[in-house]
Amino acid sequence: MPVRVSEFTWQQTPAEVFLSLPLRGVCVRDADVFCGESYLKVNFPPFLFEVFLYAPIDDGSSRAKIGNDMILFTLCKKEPVMWETLSMPSGTGESKRGHRSKICCQAGGSEIRTRCDDEGRNWENIFSEKVKEDGIPAPRSAGSIHISFTPRAFPTALRESQLAEEEEWLHKQAEARRAMSTDLPEFCDLKEEEKNPDWLKEKGNKLFATGNYLAAVDAYNLAIRLNRKIPLLYLNRAACHLKLRNLHKAIEDSSKALELLTPPVSDNASARMKAHVRRGTAFCQLELYVEGLQDYEAALKINPANAFVQKDAEKIRTIIQGTALKSHD
Incomplete structure (x- = not known):
């Protein structure tokens, strides 16, 4: 009402x-x-x-x-x-x-x-128009909006980023690229993705699986020159040197991998065990069984349930005992 x-x-x-x-x-x-x-x-x-x-x-x-x-x-x-x-x-x-x-x-x-502005300051004549039936307005004309975004090297939004850390990372990457172009002129003929250490590592793994150990070593060599802080590169190259009977290089690469695999945590346990086994294998092939057994025992401390490593360690102990008995006779 x-x-x-x-x-x-x-x-x-x-x-x-x-x-x-x-x-x-x-x-x-x-x-x-x-x-x-x-x-x-x-x-x-x-x-x-x-x-x-x-x-x-x-x-x-x-x-x-x-x-x-x-x-x-x-x-x-x-x-x-x-x-x-x-x-x-x-x-x-x-x-x-x-x-x-x-x-x-x-x-x-x-x-x-009636109509009036938002603040009600302007007066308006409401009888100056004749009555019109309400009509449906015409649809808006189609159009397109072009948006351009500032390129970012990181996938996160700018408000979520750590700008100082990102700038430092980009600076280091720029220095690394400059060093690469100066120290590795042979990279000029490679594609951009082929200059990635991870891509080279996968390439070396494929070559190793086909038995092309020399080519695999070359791939790992280039990857290491790009990034000397990836332990798996040294670990995989050590496997190639074992196949090629480059035993001293295999020991060197295994030791470097163990040096980079620090601190010892569960995530790198498998890699550390492989490094000990490969270095122990190289020592044994050089008939340095005592040093080889030390690496196998270190591998068993990481994974005591590995039957293959247990069997090889027992063989090394037998060889050492047999050598000791011969020298005693």
């Missing part, structure tokens, strides 16, 4: 009527105004103002301005006479409803939604 507004002020001249209606703090966008020749209605929920005018007005020439929490109507009279009151004499509810319906039909439903 709307709350009817009875607080308003009005003045008149022989030609015009001036009506001031407060909006009671309601947003001006929510005010609907309907005006006919003898009827005026302002609906701003939950409030409602309506008046059956004393005499007909020219709604085409009348004006209404809205702003500053009020509506100011300037109603042009059809006949230049002074009105006794603003509204016609009161009638029954039935007569008012019938009169209202008749006026609305004659006016063609000329209901206009």
